[in-house]
Amino acid sequence: MRRAEPRLQRKLLAWLLGPLMLLLVLDTAAAYWTSRRFVNIAYDRALHEIAREIVMHVKGGESQPRLELSQTAADILLMDADDRLYFRVDAGNGAMLGGDIGMPPPSAVPVDAGGNGNARFFESTLRGEPVRMVSARMPINETAGAPVVHVQVAETLNKRSRLAWEVVASVVLPQLLLIVMAAIVVWLGVSRGLDPLKRLRSAVSDRSHLDLSPIDTHDVPGEVRPLVDEVNDLMARLSRTFDFQNRFVADAAHQLKTPVSGLKAQIELALRENDPDRVRHSLAQLYLSADRLSRLVRQLLSLARNEPGALDTVQLQPLDLNAFALEVSMEWVPHAIKRDIDLGFEGVEHPLVIDADRDRLRELINNLIDNAIRYSQTGGRVTVRAATTADGQYGLAISDDGPSIPVAERQRIFERFHRLLGTHEDGSGLGLAIVSEIATLHGARISLEEDVDGVGNTFSVFFRPRRDGSPAP
Numbered sequence: 001m002r003r004a005e006p007r008l009q010r011k012l013l014a015w016l017l018g019p020l021m022l023l024l025v026l027d028t029a030a031a032y033w034t035s036r037r038f039v040n041i042a043y044d045r046a047l048h049e050i051a052r053e054i055v056m057h058v059k060g061g062e063s064q065p066r067l068e069l070s071q072t073a074a075d076i077l078l079m080d081a082d083d084r085l086y087f088r089v090d091a092g093n094g095a096m097l098g099g100d101i102g103m104p105p106p107s108a109v110p111v112d113a114g115g116n117g118n119a120r121f122f123e124s125t126l127r128g129e130p131v132r133m134v135s136a137r138m139p140i141n142e143t144a145g146a147p148v149v150h151v152q153v154a155e156t157l158n159k160r161s162r163l164a165w166e167v168v169a170s171v172v173l174p175q176l177l178l179i180v181m182a183a184i185v186v187w188l189g190v191s192r193g194l195d196p197l198k199r200l201r202s203a204v205s206d207r208s209h210l211d212l213s214p215i216d217t218h219d220v221p222g223e224v225r226p227l228v229d230e231v232n233d234l235m236a237r238l239s240r241t242f243d244f245q246n247r248f249v250a251d252a253a254h255q256l257k258t259p260v261s262g263l264k265a266q267i268e269l270a271l272r273e274n275d276p277d278r279v280r281h282s283l284a285q286l287y288l289s290a291d292r293l294s295r296l297v298r299q300l301l302s303l304a305r306n307e308p309g310a311l312d313t314v315q316l317q318p319l320d321l322n323a324f325a326l327e328v329s330m331e332w333v334p335h336a337i338k339r340d341i342d343l344g345f346e347g348v349e350h351p352l353v354i355d356a357d358r359d360r361l362r363e364l365i366n367n368l369i370d371n372a373i374r375y376s377q378t379g380g381r382v383t384v385r386a387a388t389t390a391d392g393q394y395g396l397a398i399s400d401d402g403p404s405i406p407v408a409e410r411q412r413i414f415e416r417f418h419r420l421l422g423t424h425e426d427g428s429g430l431g432l433a434i435v436s437e438i439a440t441l442h443g444a445r446i447s448l449e450e451d452v453d454g455v456g457n458t459f460s461v462f463f464r465p466r467r468d469g470s471p472a473p
């Protein structure tokens with residue numbers, strides 16, 4: 001099953017919104033804490049003022065202070081549209097002078113309550129409701145020695161909470177709006193930004209599987225350009241491989257048609273013969289034709305095996321070119337003797353180690369020696385040389401003294417099926433094409449020149465020495 005890939009748009013939004021929302025939560029908490037502090041400062045002052053007003057209603061001397069506050073005056077003093085207020089006044093000796101019996105005595109005031117002067121402010125609960133309280137000790141009037149009373153006023157938190165939340169909302173709501181707008185802008189922006197990618201996708205999905213032309217990079221964003229370039233490069237390589245294979249199939253079919261028709265004609269002829277000697281002769285001809293055909297098929301397969309795309313399957317191993325060229329040349333001696341050709345080898349004293357695929361290199365040397373022997377005149381001389389060149393490369397040269405290949409043909413004979421006009425020897429024109437492919441797979445270069453003595457041809461292949469110079473196994 002295909003794993004759902006996170007989409008770019010969602011990923012970007014998650015990256016943007018995640019931290020922003022976290023910041024918003026922290027900001028809300030900080031805003032609430034700060035506004036609560038300022039709201040308390042403002043309303044605490046009013047609460048303190050009420051406490052002072054209540055104390056102004058305490059009359060009498062040191063010995064017996066009393067609260068002279070009528071219910072109506074108390075109602076007016078404690079009237080508030082949003083909150084309920086409670087108070088309690090205690091004399092210095094601890095006697096309660098008036099107020100709400102449900103309020104705690106002065107001794108219950110927490111010591112760590114914050115305050116200013118001799119007033120202390122703190123949060124508490126009263127009748128099951130959270131309240132803000134002020135607890136203060138005050139003289140009942142300005143005269144010196146006036147008795148001191150303890151007054152407490154409590155107020156529920158409705159207006160404080162409401163104001164605090166109003167402040168928070170005024171800070172947080174614009175921020176929330178900003179985040180929503182940013183999210184919309186990012187969503188639309190990314191969506192627009194991805195338009196060229198959508199076009200690219202349809203450009204690829206709409207094309208035929210046979211269309212290997214490059215994708216148009218005109219409208220492609222810079223970030224995706226390297227990817228498209230790589231895809232185009234891959235298409236170009238695929239196209240070359242397909243071209244090669246198509247040409248190969250066409251060539252192979254064309255080349256096989258003639259010999260197979262020839263075989264059929266020979267068989268028909270042989271079937272019509274009654275004379276056993278002539279039948280034997282026809283069979284011998286048939287054998288030769290079948291042999292030629294099988295060589296052609298082998299060469300076609302070799303051509304396919306060494307096509308440029310085969311690089312991945314080539315296993316290059318360290319190999320001594322000097323010893324290997326000698327070994328392969330030796331195998332040709334009987335054949336050369338049969339054709340009365342003097343096959344010689346000139347090597348060097350030390351190994352010439354290169355990276356090579358043994359079987360393919362053998363095929364390369366075989367094809368060159370085969371040509372040299374085949375196209376030399378009888379009684380001629382063929383020399384295989386292995387040497388280090390002036391620029392440090394390792395060269396393998398095969399010279400013959402047959403007819404020189406015209407300069408104009410020196411490039412074309414490496415093409416498949418190309419043969420020189422007037423060549424009477426058997427052959428299909430594939431040998432040098434295979435040599436050229438194998439050289440390319442080895443990163444080697446081929447050159448064809450007139451032989452140094454001016455007679456015949458020299459085919460040279462130049463290999464790069466093995467980099468670390470380790471000896472051949």
Ligand SMILES: Nc1ncnc2c1ncn2[C@@H]1O[C@H](COP(=O)(O)OP(=O)(O)OP(=O)(O)O)[C@@H](O)[C@H]1O
Pocket residue numbers: 299367371372375376400402403404405413414418419420421423426427428429430431432433457
């Ligand atoms: N050493 C040579 N001397 C002269 N002509 C050569 C030599 N090598 C190649 N040629 C010419 O180049 C042509 C192509 O050679 P190539 O080896 O590709 O094919 P071929 O020898 O004709 O056939 P085969 O596929 O059997 O090798 C030959 O037909 C021949 O005309």
Ligand SMILES: [Mg+2]
Pocket residue numbers: 367370371427430431432
């Ligand atoms: Mg040949």
